Amino acid sequence: MIEIVRDRVNELTDKYDNKRENLLCILEELGQEYGFLDETIVNEVARAFNISQTEVFSVASFYHFLNTKPIGKYVIRLCRTITCDLAGKDKILSALESELDIKMGETTHDKKYTLDYANCMGMCDKGSAMMVNDDIYDQLTPSRAVEIIKSYK
Ligand code: FES
Incomplete structure (x- = not known):
């Protein structure tokens, strides 16, 4: 699972670049693909952007269209x-x-x-x-x- 997420995060950072202003759109794409942003995704995004997991999590948990835990239909x-x-x-x-x-x-x-x-x-x-x-x-x-x-x- 980690390798799959890492590959996908790398694809997205190749597509958008890993500049801070692109963090939100990458999280949004990952959220749409995986349903929610779990710890593995948060960690891989933090690695790709060279920022802390806390920073990624704080962005992911601020916006209502991003979810950090499983959600209902x-x-x-x-x-x-x-x-x-x-x-x-x-x-x-x-x-x-x-x-x-x-x-x-x-x-x-x-x-x-x-x-x-x-x-x-x-x-x-x-x-x-x-x-x-x-x-x-x-x-x-x-x-x-x-x-x-x-x-x-
Ligand atoms: S306070 Fe603006 S929609 Fe609820």
Whole structure:
């Protein structure tokens, strides 16, 4: 596995160069290919860029479209930024956790849903907001949020 990842990281650094400004796009490609960025990938990227694993991990864990652990088929990202927080984010979170029987940051046993936070997604005037994969939903209430996730089969 390490050799396969190393070869792929080398291909990508040949393609993009291993300059710091290319780190994000390489991580994004690796995330799309492998589903999430595990320790092996983080270590190989750090080696290729000659930076610390901590630096790679901090970039990988900052962006909502990068994952550092296995995720479900549907990733629900609830906005936690101030406007959505004030618009009832906590009640929506409770409803989602109750419906899915998981806590924030977890994945359901059937690997169908992952519940995670996101930062502002530009829908502040219509908060609370969440994403399910690439779909954005706004003006959420607890019951509306639950109905939305039920629509993902
Ligand atoms: S604060 Fe939630 S979308 Fe902007």
